[in-house]
Amino acid sequence: MGDTSRFAAATEDDTRAAIMRATYDALTSHGYANLTIQRIGDEFEKSKSLLYHHYDGKDDLLVDFLRFMLEHWEAKAECREEQDPRARLEALLDRVAGVELDEETAAFTAAMEELRGQAPHDAAYREQFTEHDRALRERFAEIIAAGIDEGSFHNVDPARAAEFLLTTVNGVRIQRVTRDDAGGVAATRAELDEYLDARLYRGDA
Amino acid sequence: MGDTSRFAAATEDDTRAAIMRATYDALTSHGYANLTIQRIGDEFEKSKSLLYHHYDGKDDLLVDFLRFMLEHWEAKAECREEQDPRARLEALLDRVAGVELDEETAAFTAAMEELRGQAPHDAAYREQFTEHDRALRERFAEIIAAGIDEGSFHNVDPARAAEFLLTTVNGVRIQRVTRDDAGGVAATRAELDEYLDARLYRGDA
Known part of the structure; x- marks a missing residue:
């Protein structure tokens, strides 16, 4: 079911891309209201401590996720x-x-x-x-x-x-x-x- | 600042109308994210225990608030x-x-x-x-x-x-x-x- 195309262009920063992928999967499965850092970590193949290293909490991560989605959307829109x-x-x-x-x-x-x-x-x-x-x-x-x-x-x-x-x-x-x-x-x-x-x-x- | 016209038609059930008025004031002051039953109670001239008597919690009250706003809107729209x-x-x-x-x-x-x-x-x-x-x-x-x-x-x-x-x-x-x-x-x-x-x-x- 995973639409990995949303994340295909992200090669520069693999850790961020992997965190964004996990966030996407967790949001799609649980929605915002039921989302926790733990649930994002469950979708994440690397060490969960990386999440806490990079982000202050759920909302800090989600704001970066919105930034990532926009960067990705704009990069993709250029090609059409x-x-x-x-x-x-x-x-x-x-x-x-x-x-x-x-x-x-x-x-x-x-x-x-x-x-x-x-x-x-x-x-x-x-x-x-x-x-x-x-x-x-x-x-x-x-x-x-x-x-x-x-x-x-x-x-x-x-x-x-x-x-x-x-x-x-x-x-x-x-x-x-x-x-x-x-x-x-x-x-x-x-x-x-x-x-x-x-x-x-x-x-x- | 209070637009009391939103609540003027509600005479049938004074307690409910008073709770709805307090909810409106609390929502306008604090928004949903920072709203608590306590803050609705702060806007309410009657006993706070009435809130707990009538509603199971913040979301139960707010769903009734949405119902009240709709009833009120529909009643008002009829006159135009x-x-x-x-x-x-x-x-x-x-x-x-x-x-x-x-x-x-x-x-x-x-x-x-x-x-x-x-x-x-x-x-x-x-x-x-x-x-x-x-x-x-x-x-x-x-x-x-x-x-x-x-x-x-x-x-x-x-x-x-x-x-x-x-x-x-x-x-x-x-x-x-x-x-x-x-x-x-x-x-x-x-x-x-x-x-x-x-x-x-x-x-x-």
């Missing part, structure tokens, strides 16, 4: 420039707000939203989610600007449209894991497609 | 039928995703999102947020259906457009309290207005 803007935009939306999630991704999404729920009262978490949002917003804005440049998108304000898409994606993410009725993702995505057709895409692609 | 659909929709969006929040509302919004962050691992919280989302979605859908009926809105699928609006609102709410850059609410609302103009509103109002 070959498609046309519309295909890139739709692939990105599928990736960050897909209608169907496999079990592991669903569990990990739930854990990430629990982490996000720490941000209102914890500045270190808030800083990380500010950066996660910035990265996704910039990615949307770049794609929209590219579409305008090549003439396939209407001349909208890329930053504003990107913020709107980001907001929709974050709405999908939080609803998906905090509602019993699966968050209505399909309906939201269908209406988002209407928005894209009305506001962004020129003619038929 | 007089305006035309477009004015009603914009008033509702201002109310649930306003660009500027006063200090108390901002603190309360943060606490609500912390509560929502409990929902991935707690079925009782999840049930409440499912109901909160349902209520807001139904309100949006009713307004959209009324606009279609009177001919001022295009003939969209009210349920689908309502789900999309709900998702945007929930995105605004979570971003607002989990980012250092205030969540870009103004940009999101400006783009949402473009969506409404393109998809929902017929001609000029």
